[in-house]
Amino acid sequence: MPSLKDLKNRIGSVKNTRKITKAMQMVAAAKLRRAQDAAEAARPYADRMAAVMAGLTAAAAGSDLAPRLLAGTGEDRRHLLVVMTSERGLAGGFNSSIVKLARQRLQELQAQGKQVSILTVGKKGREQLKREYGDLFVHHVDMSEVKRIGYENARQIADEILDRFDAGEFDVATLFYNRFESVISQVPTARQVIPAVVEESEASASALYDYEPDETAILNDLLPRSVATQVFAALLENAASEQGARMTAMDNATRNAGDMIDRLTTVYNRSRQAAITKELIEIISGAEAL
Amino acid sequence: MADTMQFDLVSPERNLISVPVREVRLPGAEGDLTAMPGHAPAIVNLRPGLVTVVAGDGTETVFAVTGGFAEINNESVTLLAERGHPRAEMTQEVFNEMMAQAHRRVQAAKERESAGEELVAAAVKLLADMEALGTHIGLDPNQANFPH
Numbered sequence: 001m002p003s004l005k006d007l008k009n010r011i012g013s014v015k016n017t018r019k020i021t022k023a024m025q026m027v028a029a030a031k032l033r034r035a036q037d038a039a040e041a042a043r044p045y046a047d048r049m050a051a052v053m054a055g056l057t058a059a060a061a062g063s064d065l066a067p068r069l070l071a072g073t074g075e076d077r078r079h080l081l082v083v084m085t086s087e088r089g090l091a092g093g094f095n096s097s098i099v100k101l102a103r104q105r106l107q108e109l110q111a112q113g114k115q116v117s118i119l120t121v122g123k124k125g126r127e128q129l130k131r132e133y134g135d136l137f138v139h140h141v142d143m144s145e146v147k148r149i150g151y152e153n154a155r156q157i158a159d160e161i162l163d164r165f166d167a168g169e170f171d172v173a174t175l176f177y178n179r180f181e182s183v184i185s186q187v188p189t190a191r192q193v194i195p196a197v198v199e200e201s202e203a204s205a206s207a208l209y210d211y212e213p214d215e216t217a218i219l220n221d222l223l224p225r226s227v228a229t230q231v232f233a234a235l236l237e238n239a240a241s242e243q244g245a246r247m248t249a250m251d252n253a254t255r256n257a258g259d260m261i262d263r264l265t266t267v268y269n270r271s272r273q274a275a276i277t278k279e280l281i282e283i284i285s286g287a288e289a290l
Numbered sequence: 291m292a293d294t295m296q297f298d299l300v301s302p303e304r305n306l307i308s309v310p311v312r313e314v315r316l317p318g319a320e321g322d323l324t325a326m327p328g329h330a331p332a333i334v335n336l337r338p339g340l341v342t343v344v345a346g347d348g349t350e351t352v353f354a355v356t357g358g359f360a361e362i363n364n365e366s367v368t369l370l371a372e373r374g375h376p377r378a379e380m381t382q383e384v385f386n387e388m389m390a391q392a393h394r395r396v397q398a399a400k401e402r403e404s405a406g407e408e409l410v411a412a413a414v415k416l417l418a419d420m421e422a423l424g425t426h427i428g429l430d431p432n433q434a435n436f437p438h
Contacts, residue, residue, distance in 0.1 A: 041304040048300060048370055052333060052361060151302040151372065159398070209361075210332040213320050218335050218359065225358075225372070232302055 004275070007268040011261055018257035024090065025250035032183070032243035038149070039180070039236040049222075049229050055209065056219050057196065067216070069162075069223040072195035073171045078115040080138075080170040080194075081106060082161065084177040084234055085125030086242045087144045092249030094178060094186065094242055095124040101188040102176045106133065117170060121157060121235075138164070149239055154232030161231075162224055165194055177234040178241035184248050186241035193230050196223060294346045295327040296366040299353060299374050306374050307343075307353075314367050315342040316360055325362045332362045337419040338388075340377070340426065341369065352377035354423060356388055357416065377427065385429045392417040 002010070057070055083102045085095045102118075102125070109116050118133060120126040121141040130137075141157055143149075161173055173194040178186040211218055294310040313326045317339025341353045358371035375384060392413075399413040421431040 038303070042302055044298075044305055045300045045302045045370060048361065048368055052359070052370075056333075154302075155372075163398075208331045210330055212318060212332060212334045217319075218333060221335055222359065229302060 004268065004271060007264060007271065011264045011268065014257050014260050014264065018254055018261070021250045021253040021257060025247055025254060028243045028247040028250060032240060032247055035236065035240040035243050036180075039233075039240050042232060042236055046229050046233050049226055053196070053222060053226055056211075056215060056222065067220050067223055069165070069194060069227070070196045070219065073168075075171045076114075078117070078170040078172070079109050080117050080119060080161070080164065080173040082119045082121065082157075082173060082175045082193075082231075083125045083129065084175060084238050085120070085122035085128075086238070087123050087142075089124060090249065091242050091246040092252075094245035094249075095122075095128065097186070097188045098176050098178055099125050099128045101190060103129070103132075105174070105176075105190060106136075119161065119164075138169070149232075149235050151228070151232055154235055155228045157235075158224065158228035158231045161194070162227060170194075175231065175234050177238040178245070180237050180240040180244060183244045186245055191230065191234065193227050196226060293327060295325075295364075297343055298366070298368045299341070299355075300368065300370050301374055302372065307351075309343070310346055311343050311367075312346055312348070313344045314369075315340075315344075316367075316369070317341065317355075325360075325367050328364060329362050329367075331364065334360045334362065336360060336369070336371070338392075338416065338423050339419065340423065341374075354380045354427065356420070380427060380429070382429050385424050385431075389417075389420055389424065389431055392420045 081102055083098060085098050089095070106116055106118075116136055117138045118129065118136045119139045119141070120129065120137065122143050126137070126140055139160060141160070143153070146153055164170060165173065172192065175191045175193055177189060177191075179189040181187055294312055296308070297311040297314055298308045299306040313324055315322060315324045316334065317337050319335035319337050322339075323334065336355060336358050338356045339354075341355055343351045343353070345351070354375050354377060355369070355371040356373040358369065360370070361368045373388070396410070396413040396417050399410045424431040
């Protein structure tokens, strides 16, 4: 049985914890709004890019001249998994859900005898995968210094991926990140970026365009940009998801702390009452003995 | 035929401008061009340069872009640029940064063994266009602090 003083200390410390988790929740809520705005603002560019890409790729996919970023290397042997996670923890299942999906894919690929390498973005995913698959790491992008995700960050990651592709290090690249659905729901997503996935669209609309200089030149210019845009979109989705996950996790933590305080207070009051009763009994029985 | 069309300048991070315009002068990769309402649909690659937007009342606004591409339609022009700055915001500082980035690209293209000649040539051309852009608006391309 803990003493009254112990209980009191315990309650005090849980109260402090509750204050911290409450503060973190509110910070996450503010950051979430900003992250959502950023994701929203980036959408027109990505949408336009996708639309133009769809038109171009539909025209070029059939021809022999299709760039390697679109047509692939003709093989499906070596895979690059780009695992995008956060730099900080305390965000519920945010990081582990991405890692889980990536690990699952990795095991599938390895079972098929494919060669897999991993590029990590963000510290947390790296830590979780290091023990098992540390030897597969080819590169790590540190985002801890990044206050606000800019297109420049995405471009650097995309360049890193494209360099490795040009050097012939892999055939297929897939991004792993959390798609933001709502504050309580973030969906771990795998998205193939190389070779580019052609989205279905009405190809007839694209045929009307004049291309200057020509389709292939524009496509060559566009494909690397498109990879960067997709990485950027993934980074933004991930940032919003991280804050959403943290908000939910901290909300739960705050509520749990409240429950715990209630329980501890009950125990504290009971034992205080018990101590008083015991003292009374002692006094009364002492008086009776006289 | 309408005498204005919709012009959007979109960067990856946000929509920079969205206005009705009378004409847009674009730095196409193969030469400058002007788009006016009723232009045939086209998709044009851009080089780093200046975009001039002429509003309905004839006022001109100038933007500096670092390349990208434009989608021209009958009644709209959408310009997708990685970076776009109003002419007034193009300071030596901003330009230095752009130059440094172009230099880095050339460097990276040269270092990469597997890179074809084309890639290096493209990066060098980008750098040259960037320099031309700077000279054009009166900024010094050599101030960019970059080891050669």
